[in-house]
Amino acid sequence: VPELPEVETVARMIRPRLVGRTITGGRVLWERTVGDSRAFLRALRGATVRDVGRRGKYVVARLEPEGWLVGHLRMTGRMHVERAGWDPGAFAKVRLDLDDGTAFHFLDVRKFGRLWYVRDLAELLDELGPEPLGPEFTAERLLDDLRARKRLLKPLLLDQTFVAGIGNIYADESLFRARLHPLLRSDRVTREQAVRLHREIRATLTEAIEREGSSFDAFYRTPEGNPGSYQDQFLVYGRAGEPCPACGTRIRRLVVAQRGTHLCPTCQRPPRRARSLGGSSAKRPSSRRGRA
Numbered sequence: 001v002p003e004l005p006e007v008e009t010v011a012r013m014i015r016p017r018l019v020g021r022t023i024t025g026g027r028v029l030w031e032r033t034v035g036d037s038r039a040f041l042r043a044l045r046g047a048t049v050r051d052v053g054r055r056g057k058y059v060v061a062r063l064e065p066e067g068w069l070v071g072h073l074r075m076t077g078r079m080h081v082e083r084a085g086w087d088p089g090a091f092a093k094v095r096l097d098l099d100d101g102t103a104f105h106f107l108d109v110r111k112f113g114r115l116w117y118v119r120d121l122a123e124l125l126d127e128l129g130p131e132p133l134g135p136e137f138t139a140e141r142l143l144d145d146l147r148a149r150k151r152l153l154k155p156l157l158l159d160q161t162f163v164a165g166i167g168n169i170y171a172d173e174s175l176f177r178a179r180l181h182p183l184l185r186s187d188r189v190t191r192e193q194a195v196r197l198h199r200e201i202r203a204t205l206t207e208a209i210e211r212e213g214s215s216f217d218a219f220y221r222t223p224e225g226n227p228g229s230y231q232d233q234f235l236v237y238g239r240a241g242e243p244c245p246a247c248g249t250r251i252r253r254l255v256v257a258q259r260g261t262h263l264c265p266t267c268q269r270p271p272r273r274a275r276s277l278g279g280s281s282a283k284r285p286s287s288r289r290g291r292a
């Protein structure tokens with residue numbers, strides 16, 4: 001499933017082909033991709049794309065005179081901007097015609113992807129947590145948010161209201177790099193651990209964007225049709241049974257919150273039961289943060 005780096009790659013590639021273009025019409029071939037196709041096309045016709053970006057796992061295009069075209073790739077969605085006459089093939093779901101003769105295409109094998117037109121982004125994305133590569137996502141904020149939630153680290157990182165854009169792959173990779181166990185409770189994370197997690201989340205996502213994301217199955221392709229290559233850099237994800245790149249211990253796969261979770265049991269020490277030594281996994285939470 002595409003996560004932040006894959007969606008960022010898509011947004012960056014379609015941006016130069018969409019910005020400045022006016023939508024002249026289009027066709028919806030699969031109603032459920034947009035909800036109400038008539039209202040969707042009516043809202044978009046005549047709109048000019050002013051910017052294309054990303055929020056969490058959503059591609060967002062700002063329109064003039066008003067509103068936003070928003071897309072979510074879900075499992076297998078793809079976005080292309082191609083010349084007139086380009087054949088999108090059997091998985092075409094939506095086409096938007098542009099004033100220079102090109103067209104925006106949304107393709108989707110599994111059909112879970114969605115496109116929306118909204119007047120205000122908040123209608124759709126109000127609940128999203130901070131952007132992990134944005135200025136508001138600081139180590140200090142992460143520490144405060146971890147302590148406020150009292151949840152296990154892995155499911156918390158997957159929660160889009162906690163931080164936007166991270167999915168199963170980048171959660172496992174970030175936790176490994178930060179040497180934190182996925183079952184560690186978020187309110188027991190030390191300041192030093194939070195600083196490490198913050199740093200490794202950002203480094204993992206940044207490196208993955210540089211490699212145009214990960215193509216872990218046949219589905220994800222950049223709009224140029226190329227696979228991303230970050231899957232070659234995975235340290236633990238999908239590597240159960242292989243030696244840990246840091247210490248050689250066999251990488252294990254657990255199921256956490258119904259998601260396959262990959263970790264090194266040596267580098268990522270399991271949290272101790274709360275009763276042992278009356279303490280928590282590593283060190284006690286520092287008392288000056290209060291009882292939250």
Ligand SMILES: [Zn+2]
Pocket residue numbers: 244245246247248249264265266267268
């Ligand atoms: Zn290890």
